[in-house]
Amino acid sequence: MRRVGVAPCPAQQGESWMWTIVCDFDGTIVPFDVTDRVLDQFADPAWQFVEEAWKHGRISALRCMRLQVAMIRATSADLDAFLDTIDIDPQFPAFVDDCRRAGMPIAVVSDGLDYVIQRILARHGIDGLVVIANQLVPGGDGTYTMAVPYAVAATCKARSGVCKCNQAARLAAGRHRTLLIGDGRSDFCLGEAADLVFARGALLAKAREQGWPAVDVPDFTAARLAFAKLTGRLAEVA
Template sequence: MDGSKLKIFIDFDGTITAEDVGDAIFRKFGDSVKAEAIINDLHNDKISSRECWDLLCSLISNIDENELNEFIDSIEIDNYFHAFVTFCRANKIDLFILSDGFDYYIKRILEKQNLSHLKYFANTLEIVNGKFIPKYPFYNPEYRTSANPKRNHIIDNSSDDDYTFYIGDGHSDNDAAQYCDYIFAKNGLLKYCELERISYYPFKDFNDVTERIKELLSRKRLKKRHQAQIIRKHAYEAE
């Protein structure tokens, strides 16, 4: 393949982890019926991602941190993610985790998995007197599908010369995926790509991703996705 720098941007909840950790926390420790209704409103575009998190956090009034941490520690990650990280390191491919979830559980899960060296961007969460206090350091009201607009991190951490991959599964990935050359999609993101006629590669786990990237790297040249090039160019020029 050519000399382009490879960059991979990865969703966290439901992509690296076996389930959506943020949603699972609120279903377990909040009012599960209310939590489900709020999450459905987000997926049906009735509320923004930030509104969704604010409403979900308001359901938590007296959290036991030890119980919360035990629950987070029970979360499993994709069986092939460690091997994928090793593969990327060996091939000098940069990885960035882009999450619309919270640093509180991402940091804990990555540390438990001995993956704390991975760079991530997320919303922040503090626990004060048993209550969840969310903060959104990267918030931009123009992007409703994510309180932490992933598209911005892709633009900030790549250039026109790079070849970019996106790996995701859900609602918060919709805007971001459009800016990348090659999309690995499942679940909600897959449906979105089909609806919007965005080319993608379906995957079920990170073994699928690794094998496909190996295949792509064996080629002399990686072809950039034309539509992604156009919108990235506009974004870089606007910076």
């Protein structure tokens, strides 16, 4: 996806831009990595050695996730009970409403697991939100595998199960500017390509290092204010 710069605030120039909002899940909607918590709870401790292999570049993010998911042993009831203990940023539902009122599409695009994300969002009353993630496939005996319908192995620089750049380009379809909201390594490739980044954590540090157009957004209270400024709708969050 070609980067075309940052739109001035419509409140300043009297013109409204359409944005497609691509939002990460782990470390963003939830303040920690949910997949890691699931692995801590239900997987063979060897998952951490797999994680280290990925961090040091010895295996791809896709292979890392596949190996780790295969280490999980949990009944569906136990997995659900655990997921139901996880809270999201309390302002995220309001942020989704802000996007919808502005007529701007928002999707969760994550290199995590679809069922995990959908279960957590549904418990917090968030329905109808597009979720693009790796598919968690139960084996029926407490085992799991991972399907990757969104992988683009030949071109994905992140070597992830979900190519965020590919999905962002598809969602925006050349008509909208892309706003990325994220926090970590899985967001770096799209961070370089997006028109604007609402960033925290490692993504914010990377954006500052590389000079990407970014706003420091530590939570969705800040994200709501930044989005309102961007779209000229400050009165709605005042």
